[in-house]
Amino acid sequence: MCAKCGKIDDACLVFVKTSEKDVALWNAMILGLAYHGDVSDSLVVFSQMERTGVQPNDVTFIGVLSACNHSGLVEEGRVQFSSMADKHGLSPKLEHCACMLDLLGRAGHLKEAYELVQNMVIPPDSIIWGALLIAG
Known part of the structure; x- marks a missing residue:
């Protein structure tokens, strides 16, 4: 909710303080950062999500691809789009x-x-x- 209201700092604080992060919380942070132009942080959060072993879903990749789109990161977008099926089994x-x-x-x-x-x-x-x- 904080990210949707534009309070990214508050959203980050809630995110950091939450010990059990499910895919919905990761998605909220990735999408919130991407939507508000914090593209590099959005992609960093996605990388952290992968490292922690949380399986991304369709919503995750909408956030990741949107982040790439906002910054013109064509190669990163290609890699992430391909990884949906190749790495994560998502169509x-x-x-x-x-x-x-x-x-x-x-x-x-x-x-x-x-x-x-x-x-x-x-x-x-x-x-x-x-x-x-x-x-x-």
């Missing part, structure tokens, strides 16, 4: 693909963005096609 959903399309499009990687749409397991919807059109 990217439309939301993850839309984040990647936005990231690739903003960076001018339009051919790669189009190839991502062509290779999606889930049929692209209007949001995906819209993200691709906006990127172009």
Whole structure:
């Protein structure tokens, strides 16, 4: 709640003082930091989450990919997108693909963005096609 209200310092304090951190708490911190522009800290928290052995979920990767998108970290975004399936056994959903399309499009990687749409397991919807059109 603190992060959603823009009180990142308070959110960090609650996070640090909580001894039993579940995936929801990790996600709240990752998303809160990313949303408020603290991209590097968001990615650091994600790395800490992985080191502690907490399994990330779909929501985690929306935060991580959003953080990459906000800073134009194309290579980091590619690595994290791939790691969803390769490392964590998660299938990217439309939301993850839309984040990647936005990231690739903003960076001018339009051919790669189009190839991502062509290779999606889930049929692209209007949001995906819209993200691709906006990127172009």
